[in-house]
Amino acid sequence: MEISDNTIERVCKVFGYLEYLEQVGCEYISSKNLAKYIGTTEYTVRKDISLIGVTGYDRKGYPVSRFKRELGEKLDLSKEKSACIAGLGRIGSAILDYEEFREDGFNIIAGFDTNINKLERIRTKIEVYPVSCMENIIKQKGIELGIIAVPTGSAQNTAERLISAGIKGILNFAPVKLEIPEGIIYLDMDLTNSLRFISAKLATQTRKLKGGNDV
Amino acid sequence: MEISDNTIERVCKVFGYLEYLEQVGCEYISSKNLAKYIGTTEYTVRKDISLIGVTGYDRKGYPVSRFKRELGEKLDLSKEKSACIAGLGRIGSAILDYEEFREDGFNIIAGFDTNINKLERIRTKIEVYPVSCMENIIKQKGIELGIIAVPTGSAQNTAERLISAGIKGILNFAPVKLEIPEGIIYLDMDLTNSLRFISAKLATQTRKLKGGNDV
DNA sequence: GGGTGTGAAGATTTTCACAGCA
DNA sequence: TGCTGTGAAAATCTTCACACCC
Numbered sequence: 001m002e003i004s005d006n007t008i009e010r011v012c013k014v015f016g017y018l019e020y021l022e023q024v025g026c027e028y029i030s031s032k033n034l035a036k037y038i039g040t041t042e043y044t045v046r047k048d049i050s051l052i053g054v055t056g057y058d059r060k061g062y063p064v065s066r067f068k069r070e071l072g073e074k075l076d077l078s079k080e081k082s083a084c085i086a087g088l089g090r091i092g093s094a095i096l097d098y099e100e101f102r103e104d105g106f107n108i109i110a111g112f113d114t115n116i117n118k119l120e121r122i123r124t125k126i127e128v129y130p131v132s133c134m135e136n137i138i139k140q141k142g143i144e145l146g147i148i149a150v151p152t153g154s155a156q157n158t159a160e161r162l163i164s165a166g167i168k169g170i171l172n173f174a175p176v177k178l179e180i181p182e183g184i185i186y187l188d189m190d191l192t193n194s195l196r197f198i199s200a201k202l203a204t205q206t207r208k209l210k211g212g213n214d215v
Numbered sequence: 216m217e218i219s220d221n222t223i224e225r226v227c228k229v230f231g232y233l234e235y236l237e238q239v240g241c242e243y244i245s246s247k248n249l250a251k252y253i254g255t256t257e258y259t260v261r262k263d264i265s266l267i268g269v270t271g272y273d274r275k276g277y278p279v280s281r282f283k284r285e286l287g288e289k290l291d292l293s294k295e296k297s298a299c300i301a302g303l304g305r306i307g308s309a310i311l312d313y314e315e316f317r318e319d320g321f322n323i324i325a326g327f328d329t330n331i332n333k334l335e336r337i338r339t340k341i342e343v344y345p346v347s348c349m350e351n352i353i354k355q356k357g358i359e360l361g362i363i364a365v366p367t368g369s370a371q372n373t374a375e376r377l378i379s380a381g382i383k384g385i386l387n388f389a390p391v392k393l394e395i396p397e398g399i400i401y402l403d404m405d406l407t408n409s410l411r412f413i414s415a416k417l418a419t420q421t422r423k424l425k426g427g428n429d430v
Numbered sequence: 431g432g433g434t435g436t437g438a439a440g441a442t443t444t445t446c447a448c449a450g451c452a
Numbered sequence: 453t454g455c456t457g458t459g460a461a462a463a464t465c466t467t468c469a470c471a472c473c474c
Contacts, residue, residue, distance in 0.1 A: 003419045012411040043467050059474045076418035090309040097305045104407045169413035185413045192319045196227040198384035198400045203291035204218045274452050
């Protein structure tokens with residue numbers, strides 16, 4: 001049985017909400033309230049959870065801590081995961097800043113850049129290295145995820161180096177589609193395409209309100 | 216007839232590829248090659264295009280320029296759109312940098328921040344203003360899209376100000392889910408959730424390879 | 431009453447088969 | 453032959469109905 005991307009995306013959102021609920025001390029949460037938060041129906045939430053294979057929660061809703069723990073185990077989100085950033089330009093270092101103080105299960109523990117001078121200037125708690133050390137450091141520290149924030153022209157090459165060092169998951173901020181082999185999970189964070197999506201959705205939605213456009 | 220988000224997302228990717236193809240001087244492209252690029256099947260590409268309502272391209276594939284123009288009209292991606300950024304911290308200014316030199320149909324023409332001192336230091340060609348001017352500037356310049364890059368605690372309030380100024384589409388970089396009214400299109404760029412998705416997908420995929428986990 | 435879990439029904443999306451064009 | 457465009461079939465996803473529990 002194959003779990004769909006939509007299901008995975010929704011349960012990840014559920015997991016994020018559970019982290020919040022645990023922090024604020026909420027003990028139980030119903031499928032109805034989960035659904036409201038992540039923007040779907042209670043049926044879909046229950047079905048998703050059932051598909052993931054986490055069950056046995058009768059009566060008063062899902063007990064937040066236990067549910068989070070069990071869901072996290074199935075999704076491999078329970079233990080901290082380490083990540084690295086390739087490219088410490090403005091985007092790369094903004095991401096570092098952004099993640100450095102968050103408590104969300106991901107640890108960015110290394111950064112790489114070709115510009116050695118830049119490395120000296122970066123004021124951050126994570127360790128930064130020249131790109132030539134990438135393979136070694138990733139293997140040595142057992143880093144699992146890679147974030148690409150290099151210029152467009154170097155993105156494909158960077159991806160290949162990350163993969164050959166053993167990275168299995170890649171998040172790409174460079175505005176280019178990468179050629180990635182089977183088995184590696186790869187996601188684009190493409191600002192332009194997101195803006196396109198918003199515009200296009202606005203356009204098709206408006207068209208519908210106007211009563212259909214000769215279609 | 217309602218066009219699904221998946222279809223919109225795919226045709227947006229097609230549109231982005233067409234921009235590239237036009238730049239490199241490619242004249243014709245087939246549904247098969249579009250499919251290969253965006254990672255789907257040729258049937259889906261043709262069906263999507265048909266659903267959007269752009270037809271009449273027989274024989275040797277889609278003529279890039281004409282096809283891009285007609286698709287762009289349907290999706291409202293033909294004319295340049297203006298956007299603004301709320302929050303000029305590290306993420307906000309990284310986005311400015313990133314977009315300033317790109318030629319992709321979106322123009323970030325204003326930035327807002329509460330910290331007046333910061334405004335003086337920002338070295339960019341776009342105009343930056345204190346948040347108090349937000350409503351006026353957006354209305355005056357007819358800005359259509361808003362990018363939220365403020366700290367988590369101010370994100371909801373910022374969204375409300377953008378919407379009351381007339382913004383219809385919002386891209387949110389703050390790691391919090393916003394409460395947004397019907398009719399406004401809203402998309403999260405959530406780094407943590409993207410990393411979760413990659414981890415979870417890796418986990419479910421691996422599980423499958425191992426032969427199923429008692430499900 | 432309020433809640434979960436799940437098979438079956440219903441709706442939607444994707445795939446396919448093939449008409450039609452040059 | 454190589455391609456688009458689309459109705460119909462197949463596959464998938466979502467919703468529902470209801471068993472079961474407190």
